[in-house]
Amino acid sequence: MIGVFLVFPGLWTLYIGATNFRLTGVSAREPDFVGLDNFERALTDQTFYHSLWLTLIFVFGSAVVGQNGLGFTLAWALRDARKWIRRTLEALVLLAWILPSSVVAFLWIAMLDRDGGTINALLGTVPGIAWTVEYPLLSIIVFNIWRGTAFSMMLYSAALSSIPPSHLETARLAGSSGTQTLRDVVFPHIKRHALTNTLLITLWTFNDFTPFLITASDYDAEIIATFIYNKAIVGGEMGYSGAISLLVLLMNLLLALVYLRVARRRLA
Amino acid sequence: MAGIEISALTKEFPGGVQALNGLDLSIADGEFFALLGPSGCGKTTLLRTIAGLETPTSGSVRIGDRDVTRLPPGARNVAMVFQDYALFPHMTIEDNIAYPLKIRRQARETRLKHAHDVGSQLGLDGLMRRRPAELSGGQQQRVALARAVACHPSAFLFDEPLSNLDARLRLEARTFLKRLQRQLGVTTVFVTHDQAEALALADRIAVMEAGRIRQIGTPREVFGRPANTFVAGFIGSTPMNLLPGVVRDGAVLVAAQQLSVLDVPDGEVVVGVRPEYVAVTENGPLAGAVATVENLGTSSLVTVDVDGLSIGAVVPEDREVEPGTRVALNPTRVLVYRDGELVS
Amino acid sequence: MMLVVKRILTYVVMGVGTAFFALPVLWLLSAPLDDTPTYAVRPPRTFSLDNFASIMDNRYAVASLVNSTILSLGTMVLVVSAAALAAYALSRARVPGRDALIYLLLLLSSVVTGTAAMVPIFLLIFQLGLIDSHFGVILVLTGGLLPAAIFLLKDFIDTIPPSFEESARVFGASPLQILRQIVVPVARPGLATIAVWTVVQVWGSFLTPFILLRDPDKQPAAVLVRTFYTEGGSPNLGLIAAFSLLYSIPVVLMYLLAWSRYGFRFHGGIKT
Numbered sequence: 001m002i003g004v005f006l007v008f009p010g011l012w013t014l015y016i017g018a019t020n021f022r023l024t025g026v027s028a029r030e031p032d033f034v035g036l037d038n039f040e041r042a043l044t045d046q047t048f049y050h051s052l053w054l055t056l057i058f059v060f061g062s063a064v065v066g067q068n069g070l071g072f073t074l075a076w077a078l079r080d081a082r083k084w085i086r087r088t089l090e091a092l093v094l095l096a097w098i099l100p101s102s103v104v105a106f107l108w109i110a111m112l113d114r115d116g117g118t119i120n121a122l123l124g125t126v127p128g129i130a131w132t133v134e135y136p137l138l139s140i141i142v143f144n145i146w147r148g149t150a151f152s153m154m155l156y157s158a159a160l161s162s163i164p165p166s167h168l169e170t171a172r173l174a175g176s177s178g179t180q181t182l183r184d185v186v187f188p189h190i191k192r193h194a195l196t197n198t199l200l201i202t203l204w205t206f207n208d209f210t211p212f213l214i215t216a217s218d219y220d221a222e223i224i225a226t227f228i229y230n231k232a233i234v235g236g237e238m239g240y241s242g243a244i245s246l247l248v249l250l251m252n253l254l255l256a257l258v259y260l261r262v263a264r265r266r267l268a
Numbered sequence: 269m270a271g272i273e274i275s276a277l278t279k280e281f282p283g284g285v286q287a288l289n290g291l292d293l294s295i296a297d298g299e300f301f302a303l304l305g306p307s308g309c310g311k312t313t314l315l316r317t318i319a320g321l322e323t324p325t326s327g328s329v330r331i332g333d334r335d336v337t338r339l340p341p342g343a344r345n346v347a348m349v350f351q352d353y354a355l356f357p358h359m360t361i362e363d364n365i366a367y368p369l370k371i372r373r374q375a376r377e378t379r380l381k382h383a384h385d386v387g388s389q390l391g392l393d394g395l396m397r398r399r400p401a402e403l404s405g406g407q408q409q410r411v412a413l414a415r416a417v418a419c420h421p422s423a424f425l426f427d428e429p430l431s432n433l434d435a436r437l438r439l440e441a442r443t444f445l446k447r448l449q450r451q452l453g454v455t456t457v458f459v460t461h462d463q464a465e466a467l468a469l470a471d472r473i474a475v476m477e478a479g480r481i482r483q484i485g486t487p488r489e490v491f492g493r494p495a496n497t498f499v500a501g502f503i504g505s506t507p508m509n510l511l512p513g514v515v516r517d518g519a520v521l522v523a524a525q526q527l528s529v530l531d532v533p534d535g536e537v538v539v540g541v542r543p544e545y546v547a548v549t550e551n552g553p554l555a556g557a558v559a560t561v562e563n564l565g566t567s568s569l570v571t572v573d574v575d576g577l578s579i580g581a582v583v584p585e586d587r588e589v590e591p592g593t594r595v596a597l598n599p600t601r602v603l604v605y606r607d608g609e610l611v612s
Numbered sequence: 613m614m615l616v617v618k619r620i621l622t623y624v625v626m627g628v629g630t631a632f633f634a635l636p637v638l639w640l641l642s643a644p645l646d647d648t649p650t651y652a653v654r655p656p657r658t659f660s661l662d663n664f665a666s667i668m669d670n671r672y673a674v675a676s677l678v679n680s681t682i683l684s685l686g687t688m689v690l691v692v693s694a695a696a697l698a699a700y701a702l703s704r705a706r707v708p709g710r711d712a713l714i715y716l717l718l719l720l721s722s723v724v725t726g727t728a729a730m731v732p733i734f735l736l737i738f739q740l741g742l743i744d745s746h747f748g749v750i751l752v753l754t755g756g757l758l759p760a761a762i763f764l765l766k767d768f769i770d771t772i773p774p775s776f777e778e779s780a781r782v783f784g785a786s787p788l789q790i791l792r793q794i795v796v797p798v799a800r801p802g803l804a805t806i807a808v809w810t811v812v813q814v815w816g817s818f819l820t821p822f823i824l825l826r827d828p829d830k831q832p833a834a835v836l837v838r839t840f841y842t843e844g845g846s847p848n849l850g851l852i853a854a855f856s857l858l859y860s861i862p863v864v865l866m867y868l869l870a871w872s873r874y875g876f877r878f879h880g881g882i883k884t
Contacts, residue, residue, distance in 0.1 A: 092633040100816030107636040116651035342784025354779035368783040
């Protein structure tokens with residue numbers, strides 16, 4: 001099962017990427033083998049680079065910095081908060097994570113709307129800003145932080161609770177300040193978790209399709225996921241989007257390998 | 269009821285770890301037999317091989333008059349109690365005890381009645397409807413025993429049966445276990461790393477090290493005349509004094525003083541004396557200053573420095589000495605080891 | 613002094629955090645009950661249940677919930693049974709390089725279930741003639757979720773001491789008996805967690821059914837909710853809000869159920 005749905009698509013993408021397969025027309029019936037043409041096209045395509053750049057900003061802003069940072073901050077702040085406060089906030093964060101993606105997408109369309117949107121009401125902007133049109137990338141970054149912080153928060157609170165209390169107490173007895181404790185005791189302990197977490201949320205965000213539901217095909221927020229969708233399903237250019245899929249796949253694997261490398265060297 | 273015969277048993281794990289190395293062992297019918305050794309010595313592997321949970325690389329296991337080497341565990345008619353008791357958390361105590369009978373397709377009523385009989389024999393009345401998690405460690409251990417008793421095996425195999433109990437409970441459970449074994453008269457093999465437990469419970473002990481048996485004997489033999497320095501160092505709650513010495517014309521010398529005269533060839537030896545057999549006196553062959561005194565309750569362990577050697581001696585509670593006092597030591601029951609093996 | 617500043621800082625962080633996470637969700641609670649909902653988060657002007665009634669009138673709405681249920685349950689059965697067997701085998705077998713294999717699969721699956729695999733999966737299903745078929749979607753979702761399910765379940769089965777099975781073996785139980793009488797009952801919390809997790813994942817999944825199901829009669833709620841527009845072309849807010857709420861409730865309920873019964877078994881040590 002895993003073989004069929006994971007390995008096979010990988011290989012097949014390679015084949016598709018090397019043909020001019022289209023959903024309709026002549027080449028739908030008899031795809032020609034065009035070798036590396038698709039890959040060459042991708043690597044010289046300005047819109048592909050544009051989309052890749054947007055994706056990098058999106059992933060870095062929302063996952064690496066946003067979810068990681070907010071997740072850790074929440075986990076740290078809630079560590080010894082009162083029980084009902086912790087429960088409530090955790091439940092809310094978790095709710096953002098478990099609600100179906102079509103629903104949360106719509107919630108944020110509502111939040112960001114120009115006329116009735118809550119964000120504009122809060123900021124008091126008159127006339128309202130059409131966030132999804134004017135700042136589409138920022139919109140989906142904020143959205144994705146909201147959406148995915150739960151995982152980081154849970155992972156970090158599990159990590160924090162695994163620090164032996166005696167270590168924290170030793171730091172306190174030695175008179176170290178809050179930041180010193182964080183640096184010398186907490187971070188070394190959760191380094192491994194932080195790496196794993198960053199890797200997972202990076203890969204997830206890279207491949208997340210939900211932003212499409214908010215910004216649709218807006219060119220200024222056309223992250224790779226949307227780009228592939230537009231080319232393949234809307235445009236029917238299977239061969240070309242297959243080539244891009246493969247490039248993305250390779251990038252993801254490369255990313256994973258780099259992380260594993262770092263993890264092994266740092267933590268060996 | 270049956271004895272257990274093990275011959276030339278070898279077990280090699282993938283990766284080349286030799287857990288058992290050509291073992292021969294004969295356990296008599298009805299015997300209470302201990303496998304004793306430090307962790308990693310192969311004692312648990314041996315027990316699991318008898319149970320059939322491990323397949324030996326070569327050699328054979330016989331239980332009674334059957335060769336069971338290639339039989340699956342369930343066909344060997346043995347019962348095993350695991351270190352963590354392995355009580356099934358989703359079953360009540362009665363279902364746990366009756367589980368072996370369920371496997372044998374006995375009717376539910378028969379097996380529950382039997383479970384209750386065994387349960388009350390082991391003092392588990394009133395707990396039968398509970399679940400394992402609601403029981404104390406000692407009670408859980410009895411349930412595990414009851415489950416083993418309920419299937420009327422030809423041999424019991426216990427893997428560290430007392431190690432999960434706290435110290436006080438352990439003594440109580442030890443007495444209980446010994447009485448139970450006497451009552452049932454079933455051949456019992458148990459694994460332990462605690463030499464006191466082995467001495468207290470077993471009819472005979474096999475001391476193991478690195479996949480081999482270093483000595484087999486009754487508790488008295490193993491304690492009184494350890495066959496080699498490994499066993500000598502392992503058995504005894506206060507470690508045996510193992511002192512460098514020489515034999516010259518039959519005279520055993522330690523720190524240039526003669527301890528005894530024995531019929532052994534000349535040469536360098538290791539001299540073993542239990543602290544319990546070293547008397548602290550006014551005049552003895554070895555003299556030195558008292559370094560430390562450790563209170564053991566009814567006695568004290570006195571460590572004396574003699575010419576750079578630390579020698580332990582156990583003194584009764586009214587004969588304590590102050591640290592720093594000069595004393596003389598008079599060892600008795602002197603054992604002599606050459607190349608690690610007992611020569612006299 | 614420092615302490616007071618720290619206190620205040622902590623509360624500000626929590627206050628802002630709460631607002632950030634709560635605000636969007638509030639709309640989901642208020643708008644469905646509003647007679648004339650807008651995008652604004654506000655208490656309902658005129659309280660009414662008309663929006664829910666209009667769901668009943670929409671021919672696709674109810675059917676889509678049924679479709680979501682079919683997809684969720686179908687995938688759950690496949691994922692749970694396959695993951696249970698695979699996880700048990702992986703947990704108990706002494707296979708060299710086992711952990712690396714699992715980790716690799718997990719990475720690969722998180723890469724491949726996303727958009728990168730959209731094209732090949734679409735084509736695969738297209739060529740198999742499974743477009744517009746629930747079975748096709750179930751297969752694809754199962755393939756995507758299985759590695760993570762195996763990983764989570766293996767973690768759980770690893771905590772079951774092997775002595776349980778060994779004990780049963782010594783009493784003469786057959787492998788099938790051991791699986792049925794010992795392993796499955798003991799692993800039930802883990803299996804239930806995986807089942808809930810699978811259902812929630814499938815219930816919310818958008819991309820796969822979105823590209824594989826074209827027929828609105830077969831689309832699950834996740835896809836259908838995007839088609840609720842009024843005749844004027846603007847989104848039908850009342851219908852969307854009410855339907856979203858209805859559609860979200862099962863997910864929340866399942867999480868609450870799993871939470872109350874088993875607690876969140878979150879293993880912070882997703883180790884390499």
